Amino acid sequence: MAVFTPVTEDDARTLLRRYQLGELVALRGITAGIENTNYFLDTTRGAYVLTLFEVLTGEQLPFYIELMHHLAGRGVPVPEPQTLLDGTRLTTLNGKPAAIVTRLSGGYEPEPGPAHCALAGQTLARAHLAARDFPIHQPNLRGLDWWKATAPALTPFLDTSQGELLRRTLDEQIAFATAGAAAKLPFGPAHCDLFRDNVLFDGTFESPHMGGFIDFYFAGCDTWLFDVAVSVNDWCIHRATGAFVRRRLEAWLQAYHAVRPFTEEERAAWPVMLRAAALRFWISRLYDFHLPRPAQTLKPHDPRHFERILRLRTEQPAPDLPRP
């Protein structure tokens, strides 16, 4: 369960004195998630989520918290970080950096249909555009530099074919990043982890409403196309095989394109970017599986899922991005 650092009701009462959020009503640990400690925190003023950051540092966190603040202020549905009496939006609790954000309504959809995909795509495009003037720059900390630094530690755990796939894909990404085409792609703050479990929906299955995006703690400045590729590699696939489900993929991409049209450069980069997005999660899952951090007691995600997706994105032609 994702409570690495316990918080008592007394801790929460003391914490709430630093905010104007009323009195504690209820505090409940959240079992989902593998990165942070999360609690549902109900007060006399509203419903919130308390997060204690287990890995991210005080230097890295303002990017995520202020990005959510920026997006919420522009009407993008994301948790809104709450401001302390001292005017900041980050504090510490039990030795960990901590923040309180609004609790969004709804739940995630494990088997999304085209309507869910369209809402997710449309909202991601709105988020990209809304973040264009966000003033803080922080790279995607799980980007190419991290892949390069992490790959050598993984090779002892890979067989020959896996090692070859990792090396070949990484070489392709390094060549792409240095060739200059990457610099022409639209770029800015990106979520970088917009899997289906990070989007909440209200309404019914047939007629869903967007609740909002959560879990911005892998966000960073990156190409918007990478963000799209990460998303569709999760939203628009048959889970068992990783193959795209056409109706979902078309709904997702068309809805994004209707808000923020894809460029010619993005069309050309799409196959490489789908592989980049698969590689990113293959590497992080291999890392968590074989080299878990000491306090991590959770079942890690299956790395073979993203190995399958990467092989498919390497062997099969990529579906086209929508045209104007």
Ligand SMILES: Nc1ncnc2c1ncn2[C@@H]1O[C@H](COP(=O)(O)OP(=O)(O)OP(=O)(O)O)[C@@H](O)[C@H]1O
């Ligand atoms: N602002 C929010 N509003 C509503 N529910 C939330 C909110 N933040 C988190 N949750 C709930 O808590 C769960 C865990 O949160 P989150 O995904 O941010 O955790 P994490 O440890 O960072 O996870 P991950 O493993 O996805 O990186 C979510 O699946 C969701 O149910």
Ligand SMILES: N[C@@H](CCO)C(=O)O
């Ligand atoms: N979305 C990531 C987990 C980190 O949020 C994965 O499925 O590997």
